[in-house]
Amino acid sequence: MKLLKRLLLVACVAASFPAGAQTPVPALDFDAANPLTLPDDIYLGEVGGVATSSRGDIYVYTRTGHPTVSMATARPFAHGGSRLFQFDRNGRFTREIGAGLYGFLFAAQVRVDPQDNVWVVDEMSAMIMKFDPQGRVALLLGRKAEALNNPPRAGGAGPAGEGGGRGGGRAPGAGAPQDVFNRPTDVAWDAQGNIFVADGLGNARIAKFTKDGAFVKSWGQRGTANSEFASVNSIAVDAQGNVYAADAGNHRIQVFDNNGTFRREITGVGNAQAICMTPGPNQVLYVSNSNPPTDIDTAGEIAKMRLDGTMIGKFGKAGKLPKEFGTVNAIDCRSESTLYVGEIGNFRVQKVTMK
Amino acid sequence: MPRYLACTFAALLLTAVSAAAQQKATITGVADIPFTPVPNFLKLPSGESLGESVAVATNSKGHIFVYHRRDTTRLFEFDRNGIFLKEIGKGYYGFEFAHSVRVDKDDNIWTVDEGTNLVTKFSPDGKVLMVLGRRPPAVDGPVVFPVGPNPPSQKYILCRPTDVGFDPQGNIFVSDGYCNNRVVKYDRNGRFLAQAGSEKAGTALGEFNLPHGLQVDERGNVWVADRTNNRYQVLDNNLKPIREITNLGVGWTLCISPGPHQYVFHSNSNPNGNAPGTWETTGEIYKTELDGTVIGKFGKPGKVAPGFQVVHMMDCRNPNEIVLGEIESWRVQKYILQPASRTATH
Numbered sequence: 001m002k003l004l005k006r007l008l009l010v011a012c013v014a015a016s017f018p019a020g021a022q023t024p025v026p027a028l029d030f031d032a033a034n035p036l037t038l039p040d041d042i043y044l045g046e047v048g049g050v051a052t053s054s055r056g057d058i059y060v061y062t063r064t065g066h067p068t069v070s071m072a073t074a075r076p077f078a079h080g081g082s083r084l085f086q087f088d089r090n091g092r093f094t095r096e097i098g099a100g101l102y103g104f105l106f107a108a109q110v111r112v113d114p115q116d117n118v119w120v121v122d123e124m125s126a127m128i129m130k131f132d133p134q135g136r137v138a139l140l141l142g143r144k145a146e147a148l149n150n151p152p153r154a155g156g157a158g159p160a161g162e163g164g165g166r167g168g169g170r171a172p173g174a175g176a177p178q179d180v181f182n183r184p185t186d187v188a189w190d191a192q193g194n195i196f197v198a199d200g201l202g203n204a205r206i207a208k209f210t211k212d213g214a215f216v217k218s219w220g221q222r223g224t225a226n227s228e229f230a231s232v233n234s235i236a237v238d239a240q241g242n243v244y245a246a247d248a249g250n251h252r253i254q255v256f257d258n259n260g261t262f263r264r265e266i267t268g269v270g271n272a273q274a275i276c277m278t279p280g281p282n283q284v285l286y287v288s289n290s291n292p293p294t295d296i297d298t299a300g301e302i303a304k305m306r307l308d309g310t311m312i313g314k315f316g317k318a319g320k321l322p323k324e325f326g327t328v329n330a331i332d333c334r335s336e337s338t339l340y341v342g343e344i345g346n347f348r349v350q351k352v353t354m355k
Numbered sequence: 356m357p358r359y360l361a362c363t364f365a366a367l368l369l370t371a372v373s374a375a376a377q378q379k380a381t382i383t384g385v386a387d388i389p390f391t392p393v394p395n396f397l398k399l400p401s402g403e404s405l406g407e408s409v410a411v412a413t414n415s416k417g418h419i420f421v422y423h424r425r426d427t428t429r430l431f432e433f434d435r436n437g438i439f440l441k442e443i444g445k446g447y448y449g450f451e452f453a454h455s456v457r458v459d460k461d462d463n464i465w466t467v468d469e470g471t472n473l474v475t476k477f478s479p480d481g482k483v484l485m486v487l488g489r490r491p492p493a494v495d496g497p498v499v500f501p502v503g504p505n506p507p508s509q510k511y512i513l514c515r516p517t518d519v520g521f522d523p524q525g526n527i528f529v530s531d532g533y534c535n536n537r538v539v540k541y542d543r544n545g546r547f548l549a550q551a552g553s554e555k556a557g558t559a560l561g562e563f564n565l566p567h568g569l570q571v572d573e574r575g576n577v578w579v580a581d582r583t584n585n586r587y588q589v590l591d592n593n594l595k596p597i598r599e600i601t602n603l604g605v606g607w608t609l610c611i612s613p614g615p616h617q618y619v620f621h622s623n624s625n626p627n628g629n630a631p632g633t634w635e636t637t638g639e640i641y642k643t644e645l646d647g648t649v650i651g652k653f654g655k656p657g658k659v660a661p662g663f664q665v666v667h668m669m670d671c672r673n674p675n676e677i678v679l680g681e682i683e684s685w686r687v688q689k690y691i692l693q694p695a696s697r698t699a700t701h
Binding site for chain 2: 038040041042043044045046062063064065066067069076078081105106123124148183293294295296297319320321345346347348
């Protein structure tokens with residue numbers, strides 16, 4: 001009996017480390033602080049996304065204000081609830097982009113492409129909105145549902161249903177028609193400018209578009225096999241055009257070639273809610289094992305790894321203090337040594353400096 | 356069938372009568388504390404007004420914070436003379452339906468929002484320092500008011516929380532609320548430590564039925580206005596019940612003054628919807644010692660000042676200057692109490 005207990009203990013300890021990691025993961029030394037100075041009348045709420053441009057500008061897409069459903073209308077219409085703010089490289093507020101925009105309901109992500117266009121992903125309007133560097137709408141993918149479904153879902157934040165997009169008769173989570181989304185989470189581009197959308201929580205698939213927004217193809221459905229996802233929470237494309245999709249519910253990152261053919265998986269990443277890949281010749285991956293909003297006593301650390309999945313080290317834990325993380329939903333890693341991290345739980349952005 | 360209906364009706368009638376009867380405090384012979392109301396206490400800029408003024412608090416400089424339900428829920432700051440200074444949290448994600456505002460010993464401002472299920476700590480200049488709880492995500496659609504039993508309580512998710520307090524070590528206590536029935540203790544960094552009660556309502560000591568107000572005294576004991584149980588409960592710092600107070604009417608809200616000699620103010624608030632005549636028998640505020648000795652009472656209901664239409668919250672930083680926030684008359688009043696003779700002996 002004693003032996004059995006000991007064996008069980010060993011098995012449990014082994015299971016708590018990523019597969020293949022026989023030695024303890026190095027703890028990376030880091031510092032973190034709030035880099036942003038907000039005007040008195042602007043407040044961040046849950047930070048869906050944070051991203052920097054080549055000039056060092058910082059963009060924050062946040063759930064804030066008062067999400068509203070209209071009354072005394074033919075159908076219930078949803079308005080507001082998210083805003084996009086721009087700060088300079090020193091964290092000073094520059095401007096708001098797209099105030100009152102039709103598609104700003106529930107911030108999911110913001111990313112900046114190599115040409116400094118700003119791409120916003122909204123989980124509730126199910127739209128991908130591209131802004132040019134001047135802040136004008138340049139390209140739209142998806143369409144906001146005209147009205148909320150009626151009757152609404154029962155209270156409480158349950159898991160995303162077997163979405164299946166708006167069409168019927170397809171595999172669970174496969175989505176249809178394929179150029180509209182169901183709770184999308186993220187966007188990325190390859191070197192040619194092709195667009196990859198993580199779609200996401202309602203669907204469980206990836207959609208590829210040309211740089212002009214023409215739908216190319218879609219892959220993935222809900223499940224646990226290769227090319228299946230519990231959810232697609234975050235996405236990145238490497239210099240060779242391979243697509244890295246964070247499948248948080250299955251605790252892995254799946255890697256596909258540029259056409260969606262499954263290549264391999266990186267396991268042992270926990271609840272990979274946010275990933276970021278550095279630019280340049282020696283790319284590395286930052287992966288957040290985000291704690292759930294219901295618990296700050298578990299997970300929360302960010303891992304740094306090579307693109308082949310080799311662990312370099314980890315830093316941080318869940319919590320509310322500086323240098324702790326509250327459900328990280330976004331990482332910007334334009335610089336490998338300076339990260340911007342956006343948190344759902346703490347209504348803030350932290351600038352992380354790797355030592 | 357008729358018999359069943361009759362029984363149901365009788366039961367309903369009994370419930371109604373007993374509820375109304377219980378709102379009258381059972382204590383008798385309490386002396387009146389004379390007071391002077393300060394007329395037109397708060398001066399708002401033109402174009403501004405207060406909504407349901409459910410929450411008031413003052414900081415160490417005497418500034419007054421009013422957290423009220425208007426076009427949306429808003430937080431206003433006034434100087435010690437009642438002159439409007441500024442608005443805090445304009446457009447803040449954590450504001451939808453105000454319930455409480457409290458100021459800690461470092462002058463941080465804490466709001467409790469019953470609509471977003473969030474408790475927020477603001478720095479003295481109005482920046483967000485900490486958030487407790489989570490707002491239901493809009494992407495999940497409108498929340499339907501739950502029917503049936505409350506879902507199980509969770510460490511870091513609040514359900515229509517009502518109030519917040521702090522012990523001398525900075526631990527945080529939250530009364531939670533309308534769809535839980537518990538008091539939660541977090542450490543100063545927001546980590547869950549303990550809870551009393553659960554999602555279920557109960558009448559035993561350490562159980563609650565709508566914990567509606569909360570304060571912590573200098574010894575670290577936690578005082579809870581256990582509203583639907585028509586009582587107050589005193590818990591120790593680890594949330595073990597010490598005693599209950601059942602003779603001061605409905606336990607709507609309470610305030611404990613700071614300093615070496617603390618006083619407790621209890622409001623037997625009287626909302627619309629009660630039977631005719633209750634203005635004469637309820638609605639008063641009691642001043643007591645920490646040991647429960649009742650010093651006196653003051654105030655009565657009324658739509659016209661200095662009457663009050665449901666005191667929802669009191670500030671008693673100065674135990675002789677009580678600032679009162681009212682729900683149903685959308686106003687904040689200030690009473691200057693004349694120290695009662697018994698008070699003077701302490």
